[in-house]
Amino acid sequence: MEIKINKSSHTPLYRQIMNQLINQISDGILYEGYRLPSERTLANQLLINRSTVVRAYDELEAQGFVEKKASSGTYILSQSGEKQENHLRRIIQYNDLKYQKSEYEQQLEKLLLNDKYSVLDGYTGELPYSLIPNISLPNVNWQSFLSEEVSNLGYLPLRNKIAQLVYDMYSHYPKSQELMLTAGGQQSLVLLIQALLKSGDTVAVEDPSFFNGISVLNAMSIKVIKIPVDQDGMCVSDLEKAVKKQNIQLILTNPNFQNPTGTTMSLTRRKKLIELCHMYRIPIIEDDVFGQLSFHSPNQYPLLKEMAPQSVIYIGSLSKILGSRMQLGWIEAPSYVLDEVVKLRDEYETQLNIFPQVMASFALTNPNFSKKLSLLQETLKNRMIYFVNLLQMTLSKDIDFTLPKGGYYIWLTYNRRILTKEDWLLLIDSHLAVLPSFTITKSSQSCRVNIARLDKKKMDLFVLKLKEIVLQWNKQIPE
Structure with a gap:
């Protein structure tokens, strides 16, 4: 087996290996059962990133060319028509299970699709259009877009405006050379996880948390340690116990809202977290996608990034204030980290489109933007x-x-008896849409409500209906 890499080619490196x-x-040089070099061995031979x-290898496995065997290696599969068909069926079945939402969420989304005007929607995880700041944009021509210069890190005027946005909220001003634009907070996380971790590594995340739904953790066989959250955020004492037992390579936290x-x-928790991670030299990804929605301006607490600039990577998003369709986020990290992230992004052929960058820059430059953002926060x-x-x-x-203290989510926990998944069906029957805790963690006691989608009239009705359901729950309390 021989592989040659051309780093000056426009074909991504992973695709050169695959081809x-x-x-x-196809030529029979690699036959059924042939064991390919390990990922690390081949990466060292080719002088490229292991990722x-x-x-x-992942793409080849997905297409049915190879099979990965745990603790054994990667092997060539037979290319017979029957085996390819069986593999295709397995892919469909696997993906259906992998990406399928819970039965409860499916019922809820069906209800929202068919009867959205009768549903009190505290489930959908984004701002309604009525609350998104209405910003007038200037008239621009096609040539203006095409002539804008964009570096590997993204459109510089927008990076500068984001730096100012962060400064206004936290008195922390990111350096332009340490600020990279992405297609939203989710892409930021995926790229960073791939850049910082390798298959088999261990990451600590909050519980409950949306971090558990990041598919790349499963795809890379990353071990996930769940750390409970209380009213003061991540329980650092539990994290410390885990750190002493596990070799944790990264911590993901969403400290604000x-x-x-x-x-x-x-x-106090922020200081303890920084102290712990400094002692054990564990980097932190600070997810602050709701940071611009603080109810106190500037924000009452410093960023973890400000407290430990060398060990914390900071990510944010414009999607929470400019709307979910404006898929724009950013990463603030040391230049050597961003260099690796840029390489990964380019290998995945996911360079950021200039159009949303320029449009977002216009929006943030608008003289009325600060006033409209303040109105949204209020x-x-x-x-x-x-x-x-x-x-x-x-x-x-x-x-x-x-x-x-900010954002648009509130967490409600029923405290009278243990609830089951079936108990939550009463909310669907009453056309109340929330995200129950059992969809993201083991407990069935709580739910997330997005108040941004409920005006005062809807809130009155929401709480009235919820009270009726709670009364039904209470009837089942043992005497």
Whole structure:
């Protein structure tokens, strides 16, 4: 077996490896049962990043050319028509299981699709169009877009505006050479995980947390350690116990207005987290996609990035303030980290489109943007306070909750008896849409509500219906 890499070619490196292996399989040079070199061995031979070989082998496995065997290696598969058909069937069945949402979410989304006007929607995880700042954009011509210069890190005027946005909220000003634009917070996480981790590594994440749904963790066989979250954020004492037992390579945290609980990590916890990670030399990814939606401006707590600039990688998003269709995020990290992320992005052929970058730059440059962002923050704050007051007046004995310091999620926990998944079907029957905790963690006691999608009239009706359901839950309490 021989592989040659041309680093000056426009063909991505992983694709060059794939093409040559496929040709050698077709020519009979590589036969059924042949064991390919390990990912690390081939990467060292070709003087390339190991993640590139991992990508090539993963793609070949997905297409039915090879099979990965745990603790054994990667082997060439038979290319007979029958085996290819069986492999295709397995892919369809596997992907259907892998990407299928819970039965509850499927029922809920069907309800929202068919009866959206009758549903009180606290489930959908984004701002409604009515709250997205309405920014007027200038008239621009096609040539203006095409002539804009964009570096590997993204459109410089937008990076500068984002740096100013972060500074206005936290008094922390990212350096332009350490700020990279991405296609949203999800892409930022995926690229960083691939750049920082290798197959078999261990990562610590919050529980409950949307981090558990990142498919790349499964794809790379990353071991996930779940650390509980309380009203003060990630429980660092539990993390410390895990660190002493496990070789943890990375920590993922969402310290401000955490998704799904809405909690904010206290200053004491932030200091302890930084101290722990400094002691054990564990890098942190600080996910702050809701950071611009603080109810206090500037934000009351410093960024982890500001507290430990060399060990924390900071990511944010414009999608939470400019709308989910504006898929733009950023990574603030040392230049050597961004260099690796850029290589990965280019190998995956996912360079960022210039159009959303320029449009977002226009939006953030608009003289009314700051005023409209402040209005959005104030609107969310008022809605959250109104919703909490309703809960305190009607359900405080049955449901526990904490007033968030920002964002648009609140976490409600029923405290009278143990709930089952079937108990939550009462909400669907009543056309109340929430995200139950059992869809993202083991517990069935809690739910996430997006108050951004509920005006005061809808909140009144929401809490009234929820009260009726809680009364039904209470009837089943053993005497």
